[in-house]
Amino acid sequence: MNAPGAAPSAPVLQARGLVKRFGKVVAIDHADFDLKPGEILGVIGDNGAGKSTMIKILAGALRPDAGEVLMDGRPVHFRSPLDARAAGIETVYQNLALSPALTVAENMFLGRERRRPGLVGAFFRHLDRAGMRREARERLTTLGLLTVQSVDQPVETLSGGQRQGIAVARATAFGTRVVIMDEPTAALGVKESRKVLELMLDVKRRGLPIVLISHNMPHVFEVADRVHIHRLGRRIAIIDPKAHSMSDAVAIMTGAMKPPPAEAIGEPPPA
Amino acid sequence: MKGAPRRRLTMTNETEMAPLVPAAATAEAADATPARAEEHRSPGRRVQQFLHVYPTTIPFLVLLLGVIGFAFIAGGRFFHPLNLSLILQQVTIIAMVGIAQTLVILTAGIDLSVGAMMVLSSVVMGRLAVLSGVPVPLAFAAGILTGTACGFANGLVVTRLRLPPFIVTLGTWSVFGAVNLLYSKNQTLRYQEIAEVAPFLQATGRLFKIHDYLPLDFLGGAGVTTGSLLMIAFAFLTAYVLRRTAFGRHVYATGDDPESAQLVGIHVDRTLVAVYTLAGFLCSVAAWILIGRIGAVSPNAGATANLDSITAAVIGGTSLFGGRGSITGTLFGALIVGVFRNGLALAGLQNTWQELTVGLLIIVAVALDQWIRRLAT
Structure with missing residues (x-):
């Protein structure tokens, strides 16, 4: 249950120097990303920081202008979400991608x-x-x-939490390497959110790493082993949620606080 | 457009935050049984839920009520075997084109060109065989190919140019209609002309009289045409494809929520092109049935097929918003239209009253659909 910090483990999914521009707008600017085996990695960042763009690249929905995505250290090129799925990456989208009828x-x-x-x-x-x-x-x-x-x-007769559950179940049923969850609790009430968080820990216990993108700090800090902070198109810090407070994270995210020294990126200090 | 719920909560709501409990403490949340969808079981709600699960109930009940009603109004004449067999013949083309229309409507589209595709196909078959001296099987194949190609063209324009199906098929309706008039020079091929050279094209009009096969003399000349049997066969086939194959599920998913369908890896565009092409094909088969029914090939036949097909699908419970509906429903819908037209005519009411009734039925059907869909919060 502890962060897999002690044993040095090669990342399952990695990105190096990702760049994506939309016209003149640079959505992500040399962003890096690492996901280790069996961990829950929280990804936070202000609106427009480029975290969804990065996630879409990892899930195969977008192609980067520069940089590379690696799985188990080997470069992969996803041309569509199908390619990413074939590689074992399942995504639970914010809209769940369920067909209600x-x-x-x-x-x-x-x-x-x-x-x-x-x-x-x-x-x-x-x-x-x-x-x-x-x-x-x-x-x-x-x-x-x-x-x-x-x-x-029919799915439309289910509550929001149950629908989320179906989407998670689908992702974990077919995801063999990585599950990406985009704002899984955004549309849910307190009780249902709890259920989904519990589900994530359960999936983690089965050894499947999860990328959790969320605006909800308490949820991220509750389940994540490491927190990836995105700001202005790139990763500026990885923090250990046990060593930092939520207000630290918000401060780093908004630029009010300097990110912790680089050695924090990668391996959080052993407890 | 789509009623997909997409609420988005903003940044952290500090007051609603749960305390930073370690994961284990949340375990009690896990054994709490999952909240079932709230069940406010008022009678209206129950009806709504029932109809939601069995949407063909309504068209079935309307049909039943219609039949009972006309039995009182028109008496024995309505139930006369000859009359019932006539209704089936009248309904066959509406149903066949309605099946094609249902496929398209299930994808949240609409095809206004179904009638034009049907007539164009029939004109191609007839003129090639009768006037151009093309061997009948080839002429027939050319006709089928014409309808299929028209449908394919619809699908391509809808998916490649990303235009609303309503506009695309409104355009192709005119185009196919104009091609039809140019090619046919607005001439009709008469029954005798076709019967001499290409009786095969009229084969769908052949009536199997039941009393020829079974000792049921009271049935008189009542029977079933080859065309009706063909329509029923295609209805079964289409229903099978929709319900039992992956392609069928993809048709529903595409109409339900195309974005989600795309995300789960369904080739939405390919599905759409296939659906429009299939619709074109079914219309070309309807063309064959049309020739059998009227015996002739007229560039002006089937003028009401467009709206009738939509009427049949909608009255049959297929949702114009896509993702909901069935072939069975459309068959009921077509029968309802047939029964009401026939019954009102027998009751001595003018055409105008028939149109008025059918119009009201459409509005009621769509209102009901909206009500049932509201369950999908």
Whole structure:
């Protein structure tokens, strides 16, 4: 449960010198990024600091103008979110990317449906609905998310927290290397936010690292092992949430406080 | 446009902050059973939820009420087997084009050119076979290809130029219609002309009289045409594709929320092009049924097919906002239109009253759809 600070571990996902311009606007300016195995990395920054642009590059939704993305130290080139997914990176988008009229099970497998084996699947393209339902149910029960009958419910009948749960379950079901979560608690009430945070810790316990982008400082400080602070298009600090206060983080984020010395970046001092 | 809820909370709300508890302390939150969607179970809400799950209930009930109503108004004449068989024949083309329309509406689009594609295809089949001396199978294939290509063109313009489907198909409606008049020189091919050279094109009009096969003499000349059987076959096929294949699920997802569909890796544009192309293809099959039904090939036939197809889909519970609806619903919708037109005519009311009734039905159907959709908060 502690920050994996002690053992030096090579980053799972890394970015070096990312640059992305939109016309004359420089959204990110030589930004770096490191995600270590099994950690929850909080990413914070003021609006317009370029954190969503960076995340979109990591998730394959945007291509950088310069710089590179590495997985396990090897450069990767994502041309689309599909490429990133094939590499094992799943993203829970802020809008959740769920299809409200379809059922929970259908949403879990949307875009990667399974067909029945044999001729029925190959020729008639018949979906393996029972199989997908069963697996969706298993996934959700493992995460303690839903009662059994609900995999056939349309997603629009679920509450905001439950929808978030489905999106998380989908990401963890298919994400083999990294899960990126963009503002997972922004639309949720207090109780539902708690549930999602708990879910994140659970996913972490299973050994899957999470990138958590959030404006909600208490949430970030509660679950993150390290906090990546983005300012004016680049990473200016990585802090240990146990060694710094939230107001420090806000001060660094807004430029009111000087970032801690560079040795803090990378390895937080062992406790 | 879309009613997708997208609330965004601003920066940290300091008062709402939970204390910085270590993760373990939040464990109790985990066993709290997940909050089910709030269930305020007032009767109205229950009906709403039921209709939400079974949206074809309404068209089914309307159809049932219509049938019962006309049984009283028009009496035995309405239920006469010949009349019922006539209704089915009248409804076949609306239903066939309605199936095509339903596919497009499910993607939150609309196709105003379905009627024009159908007529153009029928004109191509007829003129090539009868006037240009092209072998009938080739002429038939050319007609099918014409409709399919028209649909493909619609799909390309919608996806490549990113124009609203309403505008695109409003344009192609005129274009296909004009091509049709230019090519046909506004001439009609008469029944006899076609029957001599290309009886195959009229094959969809062949009536299988039930009393020829079963000892049910009281049915008189009632029966089913090949065209109706063809329509029913395509209805089954389309329903299967929509419900049981990944492509079908993608059609719904695309109409429901294209952005989300894109994010989960659905090729939204490819799905759209496929849907418009399929719609064109179905309209070209409708062209064949049309030739069988009227026996002739007229560049002015099927003038009401456009609006009728939308009416059938909408009355059948398919949502103009996309992502919701079914082929079964559209079949009911087409039957409702057929039954009301026929019943009101039997009751001795003018055409105008039929139009008025159908118009009201459309408004009620769309209002209901809005109400049901409101459940999707």
